[in-house]
Amino acid sequence: MWIRKLFLGIFGFGAGVGLAGGFFALLIALGIVSRFAHQTKTGKFLWVYEMILAAGGVFGTTWYLYGWKISIGKIGLGIYGSAAGIFVGAWAMALTEVIDTIPIFMRRVALKKGLVLIVWTIAIGHTAGSLLHTFLW
Numbered sequence: 001m002w003i004r005k006l007f008l009g010i011f012g013f014g015a016g017v018g019l020a021g022g023f024f025a026l027l028i029a030l031g032i033v034s035r036f037a038h039q040t041k042t043g044k045f046l047w048v049y050e051m052i053l054a055a056g057g058v059f060g061t062t063w064y065l066y067g068w069k070i071s072i073g074k075i076g077l078g079i080y081g082s083a084a085g086i087f088v089g090a091w092a093m094a095l096t097e098v099i100d101t102i103p104i105f106m107r108r109v110a111l112k113k114g115l116v117l118i119v120w121t122i123a124i125g126h127t128a129g130s131l132l133h134t135f136l137w
Helices: 002-030 032-039 043-066 073-098 101-108 115-136
Strands: none
Touching: 002 032, 002 043, 002 073, 032 043, 032 073
16 A cells, blocks of 8 residues: 555656646746846846746645645735736747747738737636636636
8 A cells, every 4th residue: 555655656746847847848948037037127137037936836836735825815816816817828928929829820811900809809708707717606
């Protein structure tokens, strides 16, 4: 029985390390961190961004793994949710930019006008879906 638990622990740890390594490698390959540093003109602090990103991954995994609770209140939850949403949105947009999803889509459907409307519609749809999921389910 203990050998099974040991094997599952080693397998789980290895899978987690592999998944986290792939995720952070994708973030670096997409250039999100360097793009944020460039846009904010804080390129000399790039190492700080990278260390905070790695520490966030370690602390987030640890908190999830051990089920720790943090009481930050509704305002803190709103701040955290906004920051997480901005990060995920920037990550998704960087991914679409790298694989050229939007230009390929525009060429395939022969779209000449209305791209701004499409982007706003997608953003509003995602927001509405998130709000419905949060408050109704």
